[in-house]
Amino acid sequence: xxxxxxxxxxxxxxxxxxxxxxxxxxxxxxxxxxxxxxxxxxxxxxxxxxxxxxxxxxxxxxxxxxxxxxxxxxxxxxxxxxxxxxxxxxxxxxxxxxxxxxxxxxxxxxxxxxxxxxxxxxxxxxxxxxxxxxxxxxxxxxxxxxxxxxxxxxxxxxxxxxxxxxxxxxxxxxxxxxxxxxxxxxxxxxxxxxxxxxxxxxxxxxxxxxxxxxxxxxxxxxxxxxxxxxxxxxxxxxxxxxxxxxxxxxxxxxxxxx
Amino acid sequence: xxxxxxxxxxxxxxxxxxxxxxxxxxxxxxxxxxxxxxxxxxxxxxxxxxxxxxxxxxxxxxxxxxxxxxxxxxxxxxxxxxxxxxxxxxxxxxxxxxxxxxxxxxxxxxxxxxxxxxxxxxxxxxxxxxxxxxxxxxxxxxxxxxxxxxxxxxxxxxxxxxxxxxxxxxxxxxxxxxxxxxxxxxxxxxxxxxxxxxxxxxxxxxxxxxxxxxxxxxxxxxxxxxxxxxxxxxxxxxxxxxxxxxxxxxxxxxxxxxxxxxxxxxxxxxxxxxxxxxxxxxxxxxxxxxxxxxxxxxxxxxxxxxxxxxxxxxxxxxxxxxxxxxxxxxxxxxxxxxxxxxxxxxxxxxxxxxxxxxxxxxxxxxxxxxxxxxxxxxxxxxxxxxxxxxxxxxxxxxxxxxxxxxxxxxxxxxxxxxxxxxxxxxxxxxxxxxxxxxxxxxxxxxxxxxxxxxxxxxxxxxxxxxxxx
Numbered sequence: 001x002x003x004x005x006x007x008x009x010x011x012x013x014x015x016x017x018x019x020x021x022x023x024x025x026x027x028x029x030x031x032x033x034x035x036x037x038x039x040x041x042x043x044x045x046x047x048x049x050x051x052x053x054x055x056x057x058x059x060x061x062x063x064x065x066x067x068x069x070x071x072x073x074x075x076x077x078x079x080x081x082x083x084x085x086x087x088x089x090x091x092x093x094x095x096x097x098x099x100x101x102x103x104x105x106x107x108x109x110x111x112x113x114x115x116x117x118x119x120x121x122x123x124x125x126x127x128x129x130x131x132x133x134x135x136x137x138x139x140x141x142x143x144x145x146x147x148x149x150x151x152x153x154x155x156x157x158x159x160x161x162x163x164x165x166x167x168x169x170x171x172x173x174x175x176x177x178x179x180x181x182x183x184x185x186x187x188x189x190x191x192x193x194x195x196x197x198x199x200x201x202x203x204x205x206x207x208x209x210x211x212x213x214x215x216x217x218x219x220x221x222x223x224x225x226x227x228x229x230x231x232x233x234x235x236x237x238x239x240x241x242x243x244x245x246x247x248x249x250x251x252x253x254x255x256x257x258x
Numbered sequence: 259x260x261x262x263x264x265x266x267x268x269x270x271x272x273x274x275x276x277x278x279x280x281x282x283x284x285x286x287x288x289x290x291x292x293x294x295x296x297x298x299x300x301x302x303x304x305x306x307x308x309x310x311x312x313x314x315x316x317x318x319x320x321x322x323x324x325x326x327x328x329x330x331x332x333x334x335x336x337x338x339x340x341x342x343x344x345x346x347x348x349x350x351x352x353x354x355x356x357x358x359x360x361x362x363x364x365x366x367x368x369x370x371x372x373x374x375x376x377x378x379x380x381x382x383x384x385x386x387x388x389x390x391x392x393x394x395x396x397x398x399x400x401x402x403x404x405x406x407x408x409x410x411x412x413x414x415x416x417x418x419x420x421x422x423x424x425x426x427x428x429x430x431x432x433x434x435x436x437x438x439x440x441x442x443x444x445x446x447x448x449x450x451x452x453x454x455x456x457x458x459x460x461x462x463x464x465x466x467x468x469x470x471x472x473x474x475x476x477x478x479x480x481x482x483x484x485x486x487x488x489x490x491x492x493x494x495x496x497x498x499x500x501x502x503x504x505x506x507x508x509x510x511x512x513x514x515x516x517x518x519x520x521x522x523x524x525x526x527x528x529x530x531x532x533x534x535x536x537x538x539x540x541x542x543x544x545x546x547x548x549x550x551x552x553x554x555x556x557x558x559x560x561x562x563x564x565x566x567x568x569x570x571x572x573x574x575x576x577x578x579x580x581x582x583x584x585x586x587x588x589x590x591x592x593x594x595x596x597x598x599x600x601x602x603x604x605x606x607x608x609x610x611x612x613x614x615x616x617x618x619x620x621x622x623x624x625x626x627x628x629x630x631x632x633x634x635x636x637x638x639x640x641x642x643x644x645x646x647x648x649x650x651x652x653x654x655x656x657x658x659x660x661x662x663x664x665x666x667x668x669x670x671x672x673x674x675x676x677x678x679x680x681x682x683x684x685x686x687x688x689x690x691x692x693x694x695x696x697x698x699x700x701x702x703x704x705x706x707x708x709x710x711x712x713x714x715x716x717x718x719x720x721x722x723x724x725x726x727x
C-alpha cells in the first residue's frame with residue numbers, strides 16, 4: 001500500500017499522535033455539551049464513536065477541525081494546537097478531511113469541480129494536476145464516469161462517495177466522518193461503508209461517528225461510547241460489544257443491536 | 259389490540275393484490291392531449307373558468323383594437339409640421355402623429371449634445387452594444403477579457419468620449435496634505451506637478467501599507483499588501499492619465515446631455531455599481547465585526563428610508579451648500595452618485611435574502627476542505643446565493659431603469675424629460691402629439707425592461723439546468 005498516494009508523502013516525519021484532547025469542555029449557551037473530554041488518537045488508528053443523540057459525539061469530532069470552538073482545554077491536531085489563530089485553523093483544516101451526514105457537496109459545481117476546488121484554491125495546484133488527482137480518487141470511490149455530472153443528478157450513496165473523494169483530494173492525514181450513512185437509503189449504505197473500509201485498509205487515521213456496528217467490528221481499533229457529553233466507555237470492538245462495562249452502554253447496545 | 263403473532267393467512271400467487279407478473283412501463287393514455295381537450299381543461303373547465311375566459315376576451319377586445327387603430331391604422335406617418343396631424347386638415351380621424359417623433363428623434367437620443375459631436379455618442383452606443391452582447395451570450399469565448407473590456411476599459415473610454423476628457427487634475431494625496439506641486443505647469447493637458455505628486459504619493463502609500471501589514475501579518479503579508487497597493491495605484495494611474503490627457507476632443511458639458519443618452523448613462527452606471535456594492539453591503543451586514551455590521555445597517559436603512567426624489571434634491575441643491583466653495587461636482591455626477599447609492603441599498607437587501615437561503619452545510623463543507631472565508635464566499639456561497647435571487651436582482655434593475663426618469667425634477671433631461679420638452683414646440687402642437695410622445699417613450703422603456711426580463715429568465719433556466727437538485 002505504500003505506493004498509493006492516498007497517504008501524504010511526508011508520512012514518516014508526521015507526529016505519532018494524530019489528535020490529542022485534554023480536558024476539553026464546550027458549552028452551547030448554558031448547555032454543557034462536552035464535559036472534560038480526554039482522548040488521544042494515534043496515527044493510523046480507526047476510532048468509532050457512538051452514543052445516543054445529543055450526547056456530543058458530533059460536536060466532539062467537529063471540534064477537531066474547529067467547525068465548533070471548544071471553550072476550555074487543549075486540542076492538538078497533527079502537532080498543531082487549535083487556538084483562535086486563523087493560520088493554525090487553516091493548517092489543521094488542510095490536514096483534516098471531513099464527510100458530513102448530508103454530504104454538503106457544492107450543488108452549483110460538477111463532481112470534478114467539487115473535487116478540484118480546494119486543491120486549486122487552497123493548495124494552489126495547477127488545474128490539470130488537480131483534475132488528475134480528482135480522477136484518481138473518483139476512481140478509488142468507483143464513480144469516475146460521473147465526473148461531469150452535478151451532485152443533484154447522483155444518488156445519495158454516490159454523493160457521499162464523491163464527498164469522500166473531495167476530502168481525499170486535499171491529501172488529509174486524518175479523516176472525520178459525521179454519521180456518513182445516516183441520511184442514506186438502506187440500499188446505499190453498503191457502498192459507502194465499503195469505500196470507508198478500503199480507506200481504513202490503506203492506513204488512514206479515521207474518526208467515525210456512526211451507528212454501523214458491523215463497520216465498527218470490522219475496522220475499528222477502538223469504539224468509544226459517549227453519553228451526556230462524556231466518554232463513558234472505550235474499548236476494542238470485540239470486548240466493547242460482548243462485554244460492555246457501563247450500565248448506560250449496555251442499555252444503548254441492547255436498543256441498537258436487536 | 260390484535261395479537262400480531264397470531265397465524266396469518268398464507269400468501270400464495272393467487273392472492274389478490276399481489277402482482278403475478280413484472281409490469282413493463284407503458285405509454286400514457288392518448289386522451290391527455292389535443293387542442294379541444296386542452297381548451298376544455300384550461301378555458302372552459304368550470305363555471306368560474308368560463309366567466310374568467312369571457313372576461314379575458316372582453317378585456318382584449320376593448321384594449322387591443324383601439325391601440326392598433328390609434329398607433330397603426332389611423333396614424334400619420336409623414337409630414338413636416340403640426341398640419342399633417344390635424345383631423346380637420348386631413349378630413350379623417352387622426353391617430354398617432356409619428357412625424358413628430360421623427361422630427362424630434364435627435365433631441366430624444368442626444369438631448370442638446372452639439373450636432374457636430376454626436377458621432378462620439380454614437381461610438382459610445384455601438385461600443386457598448388458590441389462589448390455587452392458577447393458578454394451576455396454564454397457560448398462565446400473570452401469572457402474574462404470581455405468583462406475586463408466592458409467593466410474596466412469601456413467606462414473610461416465612454417467618459418473621455420462623452421465629456422471630452424482633459425480633466426484639469428491638480429493635486430493628489432500630498433496636494434491635499436498641503437505639499438503643493440500644482441503650480442508646476444505641463445503640456446498636452448497634463449500637469450507635471452500633479453504627476454510628481456502622484457508618484458510620490460504612490461511611494462508613500464505603498465510604504466505605509468507595507469509597514470502596517472508587516473507589523474500586523476509579518477514580512478509576507480507586508481509584501482503582498484505593498485503589491486496590492488502598487489497595482490491598484492498603477493491601474494488608477496492609467497485611468498487618470500486617460501482622462502487627464504488632452505485628446506483634442508472639444509469639451510461637452512453634462513448639462514448639454516439629454517434624452518436616451520442620459521437615461522442609459524444613469525441606468526448603466528446605477529446597475530453596474532449597485533450589484534458589486536450591494537453584495538459588499540450584504541456581506542457586511544452579515545459580518546461578525548460589529549462596527550462593519552452596524553455601518554452597513556445604517557447605510558442600508560438610511561438609503562432605503564428616504565425617497566429617491568429627496569436624494570436627488572439633496573444632492574443637487576443642498577450638497578453644494580455644505581461643500582467648501584472651490585469644490586464643485588458636476589450636476590449629472592451628483593445625480594449618478596445618488597442613484598447608485600440608493601440602488602446599492604436595495605440591492606444589498608436582495609442579495610442578503612439569497613445569502614440567508616444558503617444552508618449552513620455549504621459553509622461547513624467549504625470550511626472543511628480548507629477554504630478561507632473570502633474564497634468560501636466567492637466560490638461557494640455567492641454563486642449559489644446570486645443565482646437564487648436573479649428575479650429580485652433583475653426586478654431592481656428594471657425598477658432602477660424606470661426610476662431614472664425622476665432626474666427630471668433636478669433639471670436633467672432624460673428620455674422622458676426630452677420628450678416633455680419636445681411637447682412645448684408650438685410647431686407640433688396637435689391633439690394627439692402628447693399621446694404619441696408618451697406612447698413612444700413607453701415603447702422604448704418597455705423594450706429595455708422586457709429585454710432585461712427575458713434575459714434573466716433565460717439565465718435562470720440555464721443555471722437551473724446546470725444544477726438541478
